[in-house]
Amino acid sequence: MLVAALLLLGLTGCGDQNATQQPPPAAENEAKPKQPAPPVSVADGENDGQPASPKSGETTVEPPGEGGERNASSTGGKPTEADGTAAVTPLIDPDRKDIFGHWLLVMTTSAGSDRFVDLRLALLEVARPQEESQKYPVRVVGTFRFLEGAELLTGEATDDEVHVRFRDSDGDAWDFQGTLGNGVVRGSLLIEGGPVNTARLLPTRRTSVEGIEEFVEAESAKDFAFALKARDRTTALRKFAESRPEDPLALPAMQGLLYLEATSGDLSRERALELASEYATMAETWGDRMRRMAWLNSAMMAEQLRLDVGTVRELLAQAEKELDEDLQKTYGRVIELVKRSVAVREAIDWLEGDDPQRKEQARRRLEEIRKQRPFDAAIIYALAQDAERSNQPDRAMELYGMLAVLPALEGELIGSWPKQLSDDALPAKKVETLWAQTHDGSTDGLQEYLDELYRKTLLQFLPGDLPAPQPQSPQRVTLVELFTGAACPPCVAADVAVHGLETLYPPSVLVAIRYHQHIPAPDPLANTDAEARFEYYDAVGTPTIVVNGRSMSPPGQFAGPLSRSPDVFENLREVIQSALKQPPAVDIQAKVERQSPGVYRVQATVTPAAGETLPETARLRIALTEDLVRFRASNGVREHERVVRKMLGGANGFAPQGGRIVVEAEIDVEKLRKELIDYLTDYENQTGATFPVKPLELRHFGVVFFVQDDATKEVLQAAAVPLQTAVVTSPPPPAAATKN
Structure with a gap:
């Protein structure tokens, strides 16, 4: 579990700053894509001035002046226009006395090791009711980038409370609850499956997001950064927190105190509980939910800092006591993970001890946990x-x-x-x-x-008790497209999970192909057609997984190190099981014939299935895949399956004529080798990169055919043909089902 205080103090780094980041390593060496986090997660200076996303594993926004400026306007509450002149309407309304009017939903987050910003999420309005009522409607006036396109699920207010719930474009719910005090509505923002953050509604006279910057420097950012760098950080952080308890950065300051005392020497159980209690009391400024979560944050930090087992268990017990039913449901799994981490630590200590009974007990415990992880x-x-x-x-x-x-x-x-x-x-x-x-x-x-x-x-997590899936007749073959990178650490879980899928499901049921990208570093398995497919789906990072033309979201749910591959596998298997029930919309008949050594003729015919019509926007795409590439990638993956080396006819595919698609093409392996060498050489010349290894053996080839409706991006049917195979028909007969 990533602990914000460690990051605040500059003693650990953040995950990959790709569009889909690697989830930070957990205390028990497991990474989760979403988990509760302290109010402000601060990176280690690699953000280059960009605010961290409210959601774990998402891309960061760009700073003003570099593409991130949504609308130029106020800074720190001082009204300005885009040209720097005085604004007609001030941003912050200092005279607000009641709940009615316009409010900016704001969350403080990090933009580097010592820079903190207020990230604006939405502009809301609490309307005065026309009739007497104890509850008032809340509407969304406008949103900023992270909530762009969000749907308002519920929005209501009382004289001193506001509750707003959104659903973002990824389908995740954002739940804000806050209480009015001193002209500001302070509360917490719970992102579904993710962190609970401090957030607030600031009163504004603006009636539109036009002219409002997406983020500005937090008011106390410089003072907080100064405290982090002070000679006596313990005193400085305590003074910072106690002098401004209503500041959102006061809570990470309290976490910093726990960290500093834990790492400076022996931290007694009593003192750890005292610090956790102080932290929870200060968190209550931001509502009851934030107070409850403070106990869980303290327990997670204590385990990350490897405090004694008894201390961690006592903090966990208090957290379980404090969390209400909803939070228990949301974070119950996280609590179990921390408990398991404690149990593992204890068992490892027993293994190193002299008590034979405890040693045997430790072996059994660790082997039992290892079955699950x-x-x-x-x-x-x-x-x-x-x-x-x-x-x-x-x-x-x-x-x-x-x-x-x-x-x-x-x-x-x-x-x-x-x-x-x-x-x-x-x-x-x-x-x-x-x-x-x-x-x-x-x-x-x-x-x-x-x-x-x-x-x-590698695939030891595959369930041994699952029967091999049997194809239906006719069968719609599911196509899984994985965009990955040889230098992408968070791609490992997706790579291994997808390999598990194609091992469990025969190619008569499921076909998986990989498009390698130069993300986050040059990749010798990338090519022009793979890049074009990445752009086709408007993908923003790796890994990206697409099933029958539908991108899986949120991306962070399918990313992570090897330890997450069993979870990613199960998440994908649920999607696959549903996809397999869909009937095929088209039939594919394909033939691959060897003409001479390294030269093959490809023929394919696509016709609509019975009762169907082939859309004019349908395209047949033919991917030439190298079914096994042995190459030790920098992310640790040694073998790469079904890597797309070329799209025959290009990534745009072949269009229908007369209600069908008929294609004849040629594969020349030596020509392909030259094309790939030229591509990699051009990339080296253009970027200055050097590929130490260029895997170009080009063996174990196959051809994957799939029909895709470009209007919807839905894949209507797919088929895979090894080059040694003479003829294949999709959908294949049930007898063709064989487990890989």
């Missing part, structure tokens, strides 16, 4: 150490080997293990040492062992 690096390493101490070299070698070869697990271990690991204690070195000890001092065969271990353990 197979890629928990700390658990795997603890069990590997135990096996090595217990003279079980084969078992230890396998566990160390998993950490060494599975994507980014060794790096996660280094970040999560309570003690600094020496070079000799790192998994890669451990497995090499054990291999040599059991093979007469030689490391011959080690690489082959690790490659096989990678394939054997």
Whole structure:
């Protein structure tokens, strides 16, 4: 669990600043796309002056002057126009006495290590009722970028309270509850499945968002930044918080106090509870929901800081006592994750102790948890150490080997293990040492062992009790398109989950293809057609997953490290199960014939299914895929399946003529190799990048045909043909179903 105070104090970094960010690593070495966060999440200076999104894992907005200026106007409540002259109508209304009028919904967030901004989300109006009433309607006058296109679900106010609920363009609910005091409505903003943030309604005389900047520097930003850099940070942060309890930055200041005392020496259980209580009391300024969440934030921080197990459990118990039924429902899973993290920590301590009963109890506990979370690096390493101490070299070698070869697990271990690991204690070195000890001092065969271990353990989360899906007749083949990057750490979960899908479902039921992008760094598997498909879907980052033409959202739900791949797999499987029930709208008949070595002729005919009409906007697209590319990407993925190398006829596809589509094309592997070399060389020349490896073996080819309606982007049917296959018909007969 990411703890904002650690970031505030500049002692840890934030996730990838891609359009879809990597969720921060959890205390138990697991990452979640959405989870409760302290009121202000502050990055480590890599934001380049951009405010962090209210939602976890979303892109940040651009600063004014660089494309982020929605409307130029007031700064810090001082009325200005775009040209800097005095505004006719001041932004902030200092004379507001009651609940009626226009209000700006504002949340304070970070824009770098020492810059904090007020992010405007919406302009609301509480209207005076024409008839006497105890509740007044709230309407949305206008929205800013993060709530652009949002739908107002409910909006009502009383004389001193406001409750507004939106649904954003991703389908997530935003719930604001606040109470009027001293002319400002202070409260909290709960984003569905995500954080609870402090937020407020500021009174304004403006009746339109026109001329209002999307964000301005927070009023207390400079004082808070000064406190963070003070020589005596403990005193400075306490003074900051106590002198302005109604300031949104007072709460992260209180979290900073807990962090500083925890890291400066022994923090007693009594003192930790006292600090958590002070934090909760200050949070009450922002409503009861914020006070309740303060206890959970304290418990999560205590676990991240590895306070003693008893302290964390007592804070968790208080959090469970404080959270109401709705918050328990929303954050119950997070509480269970923290409990599990505590249990893992305790078990690891027992394994290193001398009590044989506790050791055995610890082994059982860790193995049981590992069934649910197979890629928990700390658990795997603890069990590997135990096996090595217990003279079980084969078992230890396998566990160390998993950490060494599975994507980014060794790096996660280094970040999560309570003690600094020496070079000799790192998994890669451990497995090499054990291999040599059991093979007469030689490391011959080690690489082959690790490659096989990678394939054997990568998909260990696949449920073994699920029957192989059987195709219907006729069957609409589901097409999964994954936009990914070889240098994209949060793409790992999506890469592995999609590989799990195509392993579970036969190609007569599901086909998955990958388009590699130069995000966040140059990717030697990218190409022009892959980039064109990325633009076709208006994608903004990697990973992006599209099922039958529909982009999966929110993107953060499908992103993360290897530890999230089982969750992403289950999320996608639910979507796939629903998609498989749809009948096919078209039939595809395709033939691939070998003409000469490396040259193939492709023929395809698309006709409407019985009772259907082929839309004029339908297009047949033909993707030439390399079905297995062995390439050790920087994000740790070693093998890449069904990578799109070229779209025959281009990414725009083939249009219908006379109510059908008939295509004949040629595949020339050597011509393709030259095209890809030219593309990569041009990219190097244009960008100054260098590809250390250019995977161009171009073996294990296949061809994927799919028909897509460009008016709706819906994929109407798909089919996959290996180059060795002579003829295929989609939908295929049931007898064609075979599990990969």
